[in-house]
Amino acid sequence: MKSSVWDRLVQTSELYLAVVIVMVGALITFLNPEFLTLQNVFDILRRNAFLGIFALGLLPVLISGGIDVSFTAVATIAQYIMAVIVTTHSVDSVLLAFLIPIPIGILLGAINAWIVSYSRVHPVIITIATLNAFHGLLIFITGGRWIYGFPMSFSEFARVQVFTITSATGRTYGLSVFVVIWLLTAVLTWFILQHTRIGRRVFAIGGNLEAARRSGFNIFRIHLFVYGFTGALAGIAAFIHTAQNQMVEPNAIVGRELEVVAAVILGGASIFGGKGSVLGTVLGVFLIGIIRNGVILIGLSSYWHQVTFGFVIIVAASINAVQSQLRTRNPGISL
Amino acid sequence: MASAEGRRDEVPVLAVRNANKHYGGVHALRTVEFDMVAGEIHCLIGENGSGKSTLVKIITGVVQPDEGTEVFVSDAKLTHLTPYAALQYGIHVVHQDLSLFPNLSVAENIAAHKYAGYGLRLVGWRETYEIARRVVRELDIELDLQKPVRELSVADQQLVAICRSIASEAVILIMDEPTAALTHYETQRLFSFLRKLADRGVSVLFISHRLDEILEIGERVTILRDGAKVGTYAAGELDRNTIVRLMTGKDVTSGRPQDYTRPETEVLRTEALTREGRYKDVSFSLRSGEILGLIGPRGAGRTEVALSLFGLDPPDSGTILVQGKAVQIHNNREAIRLGIGYLPENRLLEGLVLDQSIENNTVITNLAQILGRWRLADPGKRRKLAETVVKDFHVVAPGVKPPARALSGGNQQKVVLGKWVRTGPKCLILDSPTNGVDVGAKAGIRRIIAQLAEQGIAVLLISDEESEILENCPRTLIMRDGNVYGPYETGDLDEETLRAMIRHEQEITV
Numbered sequence: 001m002k003s004s005v006w007d008r009l010v011q012t013s014e015l016y017l018a019v020v021i022v023m024v025g026a027l028i029t030f031l032n033p034e035f036l037t038l039q040n041v042f043d044i045l046r047r048n049a050f051l052g053i054f055a056l057g058l059l060p061v062l063i064s065g066g067i068d069v070s071f072t073a074v075a076t077i078a079q080y081i082m083a084v085i086v087t088t089h090s091v092d093s094v095l096l097a098f099l100i101p102i103p104i105g106i107l108l109g110a111i112n113a114w115i116v117s118y119s120r121v122h123p124v125i126i127t128i129a130t131l132n133a134f135h136g137l138l139i140f141i142t143g144g145r146w147i148y149g150f151p152m153s154f155s156e157f158a159r160v161q162v163f164t165i166t167s168a169t170g171r172t173y174g175l176s177v178f179v180v181i182w183l184l185t186a187v188l189t190w191f192i193l194q195h196t197r198i199g200r201r202v203f204a205i206g207g208n209l210e211a212a213r214r215s216g217f218n219i220f221r222i223h224l225f226v227y228g229f230t231g232a233l234a235g236i237a238a239f240i241h242t243a244q245n246q247m248v249e250p251n252a253i254v255g256r257e258l259e260v261v262a263a264v265i266l267g268g269a270s271i272f273g274g275k276g277s278v279l280g281t282v283l284g285v286f287l288i289g290i291i292r293n294g295v296i297l298i299g300l301s302s303y304w305h306q307v308t309f310g311f312v313i314i315v316a317a318s319i320n321a322v323q324s325q326l327r328t329r330n331p332g333i334s335l
Numbered sequence: 336m337a338s339a340e341g342r343r344d345e346v347p348v349l350a351v352r353n354a355n356k357h358y359g360g361v362h363a364l365r366t367v368e369f370d371m372v373a374g375e376i377h378c379l380i381g382e383n384g385s386g387k388s389t390l391v392k393i394i395t396g397v398v399q400p401d402e403g404t405e406v407f408v409s410d411a412k413l414t415h416l417t418p419y420a421a422l423q424y425g426i427h428v429v430h431q432d433l434s435l436f437p438n439l440s441v442a443e444n445i446a447a448h449k450y451a452g453y454g455l456r457l458v459g460w461r462e463t464y465e466i467a468r469r470v471v472r473e474l475d476i477e478l479d480l481q482k483p484v485r486e487l488s489v490a491d492q493q494l495v496a497i498c499r500s501i502a503s504e505a506v507i508l509i510m511d512e513p514t515a516a517l518t519h520y521e522t523q524r525l526f527s528f529l530r531k532l533a534d535r536g537v538s539v540l541f542i543s544h545r546l547d548e549i550l551e552i553g554e555r556v557t558i559l560r561d562g563a564k565v566g567t568y569a570a571g572e573l574d575r576n577t578i579v580r581l582m583t584g585k586d587v588t589s590g591r592p593q594d595y596t597r598p599e600t601e602v603l604r605t606e607a608l609t610r611e612g613r614y615k616d617v618s619f620s621l622r623s624g625e626i627l628g629l630i631g632p633r634g635a636g637r638t639e640v641a642l643s644l645f646g647l648d649p650p651d652s653g654t655i656l657v658q659g660k661a662v663q664i665h666n667n668r669e670a671i672r673l674g675i676g677y678l679p680e681n682r683l684l685e686g687l688v689l690d691q692s693i694e695n696n697t698v699i700t701n702l703a704q705i706l707g708r709w710r711l712a713d714p715g716k717r718r719k720l721a722e723t724v725v726k727d728f729h730v731v732a733p734g735v736k737p738p739a740r741a742l743s744g745g746n747q748q749k750v751v752l753g754k755w756v757r758t759g760p761k762c763l764i765l766d767s768p769t770n771g772v773d774v775g776a777k778a779g780i781r782r783i784i785a786q787l788a789e790q791g792i793a794v795l796l797i798s799d800e801e802s803e804i805l806e807n808c809p810r811t812l813i814m815r816d817g818n819v820y821g822p823y824e825t826g827d828l829d830e831e832t833l834r835a836m837i838r839h840e841q842e843i844t845v
Contacts, residue, residue: 195457195458195460196456196457196458197456197457197458199458200439200443200458203436203438203439204436204439204447206438207436207437207438207439208434208435208436208437210432210434211434211435211436212436214418214430214434215422215434215447215448216418216419216422274436274437274438275438
């Protein structure tokens with residue numbers, strides 16, 4: 001009794017998400033044809049690359065049955081330290097700069113993992129606490145000072161495009177290197193979750209923590225991995241955010257946690273753990289991106305973005321819930 | 336199959352010598368000797384608190400026994416056994432909750448031990464499927480290896496749990512109450528599967544409260560009482576009554592139920608009740624003091640009928656009459672007002688709020704009775720009501736303040752019964768009330784049901800266990816494929832005949 005490919009397909013939340021994206025896209029295009037141009041789509045991808053990487057970092061934590069909302073503070077600390085080092089020592093190498101925020105992210109993630117494992121308090125409480133503690137410490141030490149004056153290599157890197165197209169009107173545009181980093185991160189995350197032991201153990205503890213304990217899994221190590229991974233990707237996102245804006249402002253990222261959590265949930269991950277996919281996470285971020293972009297293109301006040309955003313989350317989450325009910329539906333009388 | 340007598344001389348794969356365990360001041364296990372030989376199915380039975388679970392926990396390394404206790408696995412003496420080490424020695428438990436990963440595929444669950452190592456090593460998907468396919472093929476069962484475990488039936492999930500143990504080379508397989516959630520057919524399938532495992536040399540330790548099953552599957556039976564071993568017997572030399580006597584230390588006769596039915600006092604009547612796809616044309620009548628059985632396999636529509644009568648799942652057509660008056664029951668508040676109570680099948684999930692006190696659980700259905708001045712709940716009245724329930728129903732509890740979770744299964748059931756009886760119902764629907772409780776508690780619940788009937792309450796007792804119906808109900812309905820047949824007098828029936836009637840193998844001619 002193998003289940004057919006079709007059965008599998010209609011059960012994936014990615015399909016529903018793709019349908020929602022097409023419908024929202026069609027609606028916006030109908031109101032403003034500017035939306036459906038390659039230039040605009042590339043632009044949406046570029047602007048959302050750092051959110052996309054945050055979301056990928058969050059995914060394994062959610063699958064493991066935990067949650068982390070401190071990654072914005074982690075990223076802010078990571079980008080601040082990187083910016084200080086780069087500007088004061090005139091490090092004119094993008095690669096070197098890229099390597100600074102990642103270990104900082106891992107370290108702060110490990111602190112989260114350690115507290116979550118040993119306090120046995122729900123991770124949402126712990127990471128709300130560390131979000132405030134990390135961010136507060138940073139503001140206290142730095143006085144909230146902004147940092148400018150990055151070396152030339154930074155602004156050059158931000159303009160790198162992997163390929164360019166010239167439009168009929170003579171304007172050239174292309175796919176930003178940030179999008180490529182986003183996609184590479186996605187492939188890496190997918191590979192770890194799908195093809196490594198630690199990845200499968202992340203799914204296992206999200207499905208049944210007690211059973212994992214009885215099977216002899218070392219739960220702390222798995223926590224260390226997932227929270228460390230969130231930290232590492234927060235570091236990468238911090239780098240992209242800095243390169244994109246050419247400055248560091250300690251209040252720029254903090255406050256966007258829930259947007260990222262929502263994107264991952266939209267992508268089919270369960271807040272209760274055990275479920276989630278990389279493709280869904282990428283699509284979830286993309287959907288939020290086109291809504292924000294569409295609201296601007298249609299010419300609505302940006303507050304409408306928030307309203308639409310909330311509405312789409314309710315609809316998408318409901319579809320998800322209905323789907324899982326269909327899956328476990330009572331077959332009625334069957335003998 | 337070697338006889339149990341002969342098996343005594345074989346070298347045991349597991350031997351427990353001089354096992355003692357104190358929990359604080361309680362002597363939970365008193366100098367127990369226990370052994371298992373290769374390829375036997377060994378049953379371990381005893382009432383709750385007899386030391387069964389303590390013995391299992393010692394064998395599996397979950398608790399450390401007292402000084403002087405010795406555990407041997409195939410001649411190797413084990414000291415400071417941990418759960419993980421026990422697994423390494425091939426001692427596997429299939430817990431009642433199965434401990435599976437519901438979100439992972441069948442294949443991954445079976446090959447789960449592959450993930451127990453450390454490091455960023457890769458998962459061999461092909462290897463995972465090969466392990467799973469090999470085990471499934473060797474044991475000759477059919478499972479869709481790609482399906483997430485959550486989508487399987489409980490019976491199939493159980494097979495997955497067993498396959499997982501076999502894949503990691505289990506020597507001793509401990510099955511904890513494996514049939515509690517299975518239908519008769521699934522139980523039979525499990526038994527033939529366990530016999531196959533035993534033929535391959537795996538020793539099965541089978542723990543159950545269901546004596547018929549023990550007599551059917553067991554080769555040897557070890558009985559514990561009050562922490563001490565009563566003895567190990569060949570299953571062939573035991574019968575039901577002997578086991579009950581050895582377990583409880585007293586004679587518990589399981590005679591036929593007394594009939595308290597008051598004629599000409601119809602409490603509840605249904606006429607051609609139908610709910611599309613669930614049940615059809617259900618007509619029966621229930622009189623004051625009657626204990627009427629409703630038996631059928633899971634999925635036959637028993638629970639659905641009960642839910643309709645309790646207003647939770649209204650019928651599409653047909654009539655419900657309460658004391659001769661046709662009524663529409665839209666929700667459970669109306670049902671309670673009409674005097675209909677319902678005790679759900681899963682007492683743990685639906686019957687009690689486990690973290691709340693016994694007191695709060697008792698009053699939850701009786702809030703009107705505890706209202707004081709200003710129509711606010713009166714703590715004194717609340718306490719008194721709860722204490723009456725505890726006294727009337729012989730609940731063994733240290734007062735009414737501890738959470739319901741602290742009670743044993745049988746006592747939880749008594750609290751649930753009590754909270755409904757205090758609503759003054761005319762009719763109580765009990766769904767599998769003695770499912771999963773031990774022999775002693777079973778007898779207690781049976782007494783309570785009889786008391787209810789004696790007081791004139793009409794009882795509809797839903798079950799899928801033939802013995803439960805025969806011990807409680809003078810008459811029973813049979814439900815199959817959404818249809819109701821009967822009622823039949825149970826006086827002349829035995830379990831086999833009733834089972835055959837349910838399966839329709841035997842012409843119903845009573």
